[in-house]
Amino acid sequence: MSSTVYANGISDPKEDQKSYTATARVMSENLSLYFWNPRRRWWKGRFGKNLPFYSRPNNFGDLLGPLIVKRVLARKGVTRKIRTIGDPDLVNQSLLTVGSILHFAKNGDIIWGSGRNGKIPSEEYCFNSIDVRMLRGPLTHKFLAERGISAPRIFGDPGLLVGHLFPEYLALRNTKIHKITVISNLNDVISDIHPSMLKNPTDSLSSVLGRIAQSELVISSSLHGIVVAEAFGVPVRVLKSKAEPSFKYEDYFLGTGRSHYPSYETIQAAIDGQCPDPPKYSVSEMLAAFPYECFEETSA
Numbered sequence: 001m002s003s004t005v006y007a008n009g010i011s012d013p014k015e016d017q018k019s020y021t022a023t024a025r026v027m028s029e030n031l032s033l034y035f036w037n038p039r040r041r042w043w044k045g046r047f048g049k050n051l052p053f054y055s056r057p058n059n060f061g062d063l064l065g066p067l068i069v070k071r072v073l074a075r076k077g078v079t080r081k082i083r084t085i086g087d088p089d090l091v092n093q094s095l096l097t098v099g100s101i102l103h104f105a106k107n108g109d110i111i112w113g114s115g116r117n118g119k120i121p122s123e124e125y126c127f128n129s130i131d132v133r134m135l136r137g138p139l140t141h142k143f144l145a146e147r148g149i150s151a152p153r154i155f156g157d158p159g160l161l162v163g164h165l166f167p168e169y170l171a172l173r174n175t176k177i178h179k180i181t182v183i184s185n186l187n188d189v190i191s192d193i194h195p196s197m198l199k200n201p202t203d204s205l206s207s208v209l210g211r212i213a214q215s216e217l218v219i220s221s222s223l224h225g226i227v228v229a230e231a232f233g234v235p236v237r238v239l240k241s242k243a244e245p246s247f248k249y250e251d252y253f254l255g256t257g258r259s260h261y262p263s264y265e266t267i268q269a270a271i272d273g274q275c276p277d278p279p280k281y282s283v284s285e286m287l288a289a290f291p292y293e294c295f296e297e298t299s300a
Contacts, residue, residue, distance in 0.1 A: 031093050031094065031095055031110075031294050031295075032093070032094045032095070033065065033066060033069055033094065033095045033097070034094045034095065034096050034101065034104055034109075035062055035063065035065040035066055035097070035098065035099065035101070036059075036062045036099055036101050036104070037056050037057060037058060037059070037062055037063065038056065038057070039055075039056055057186060057202060058202045059186045059201050059202055060201050060202070060203070060205045060208040060209075060222075060224065061098065061099065061159065061186075061201065061222060061223065061224025061225070061227075062098065062099050063205050064098045064158070064159050064162070064205070064224060064228075065097040065098035065099065065158065067205065068097065068098065068158050068159070068161055068162070068165060069095070069097060071165040071166065072161075072165065072287065072290055073292075073295055075165075076292060076295075078295050092108065093108050093109060093110065094106070094109045094110070095109070095110045095112060095291065095294070096109060096110070096111050096112070096114045097112050097113050097114060097158050098113060098114070098157065098158050098159055098224070099114060099115070100114070100115050100116065100117035100118070100136075100248050101114050101115075101117070102114045102115060102116050102117065102125065102140065103116070103117055103120045103124050103125050105125075105127050105130050106126065106127055107127050107128065107129045107130065108129065108130070108131070109127070109130050109131065110130070110131045110132075110133060110291050110294065111130055111131065111132045111133060111134070111135065111151075112133045112134050112158065112289060112290055112291060113134050113135065113136055113156060113157055113158040113286070114135065114136060114140075115135065115136030115137060115139075115140045115157075115248055115251050115252070116139065116140045116143050116247065116248075116251070117247075117248070118244075118245040118246070118247025118248060119244075119245060122143075125147070127149075128147070128148070128149070129149070130149060131291075132144065132149070132150075132151035132152065133152070133154070133289040133290065133291055134152070134154045134155065134156060134158075134286060134289040134290075135151060135154070135155055135255070136155065136156070136157050136248070136251050136252055136255055137155050137250075137251030137252055137253075137254045137255025137256075138153070138155060138251070138254050138255060139247060139250060139251040139254060140251055141153060141155070152289070154285060154286070154289050155254075155255030155256070155281075156255060156256065156281045156282075156285075156286045157223075157224075157227050157252055157255070158286070159224050159227040159228055159231060160227055160230065160231045160256075160279065160281055160283075160286070161231065161283060161286060161287070162209065162228055162231045162232070163231040163232050163233065164231075164283050166209070169209045169210060169213050169232070170213065170232060172210055172213035172214050173213050173214070173232055173233065173234065175214055176214055176215070176216050177214045177215075178197075178211065178214055178215040178216065179215075179216050179217065180197050180215065180216065180217050180218075180219065180271065181197065181198075181199050181211055181212065181215040181217070181218050181219070182197050182198050182199065182218075182219045182220070182239070182267060183198075183199050183201055183208070183212075183218065183219075183220040183221075183222045183225035184198075184201060184220075184221050184222060184239075185201070185221040185222045185223070185241045185243055185244050186201055186202070186222070187241075187243035187244065188221050188241055188242055188243050188244075190221075190267070192266075192267065193267050199211045199212075201222050201224075201225070208228075209228065212225065212228050212229050212232060212234060213232050213234065215229075215234055216234075216235070217234075217235050217236070217237070217271075218234055218235070218236040218237070219236070219237045219239050219264075219267060219270045219271070220236060220237075220238065220239055221238075221239040221240065221241040221242075221244070223244075223248055223249060223252060226238060226249075226252070227252065230256075230276075230278070230279050235275050236275060236276070237262070237264060237270040237271075237273055237274070237275055238261060238262065238263040238264065238270070238276065239263070239264055239267065239270050240263045240264060240265055249261075249263075253276065255281075256279035256280055256281050257277075257279065257280030257281075258276060258277050258279070258280075261276040261277075262274050262275075262276060
């Protein structure tokens, strides 16, 4: 299959999140790269329906997918044409990567590191034949097996590759600026700490990655706050989310060789607590599972 990646105008990992505001599906000639970043109306109801005002969540964890795919392909010398596509149904096949986005898959799609969303009922997973290369963890694997879908037991969140793929951010670990950084899940509200400790998960992707790398300790109810901190080798403590079920956290930790992990109800308890055991994962195995054959390789 010959294809070219279109990535919403993103050409550098330090570009601002505004690059992501045009569409939530990145298109190629024969393959689209799906990532979750839906357009939402500013106001609901009949009043809002008639107004052309929209915004997007721009949650940093969900924006990692296109960036990681671009860097993986760049290391193989794959060229990209950049353009924005408004209609996600123009192609028949999609690549799904970072996030709890498996319920967006359709028959024939390729899965590299995605996971099940614990909030979505089973009947909303409307596929019976997908091409699985890697999954976030064994709970997602079990879910697919129960539906008769075979998948390799290759586990890992692609976000774990940021330390390998983005050495410019990894190098920032040598300059610690922040003693403690707290990152909430997109749907959590944290208000009982000093604002200087908080990092909004909807800030620019580059600023979130930099903040994590330059922190002495990260406390996070954002799964990708945890994943990125572990990828950078930054100590992290798990703050229990009040908005998210535990499924995706358990899936991730099981997928990285940990059947138990400490988690905390409050910031202070997390400060006084312990970090999880280090993750066990293979960068080479994760990269080997990537569907390189779906992309045209040319000289850079």
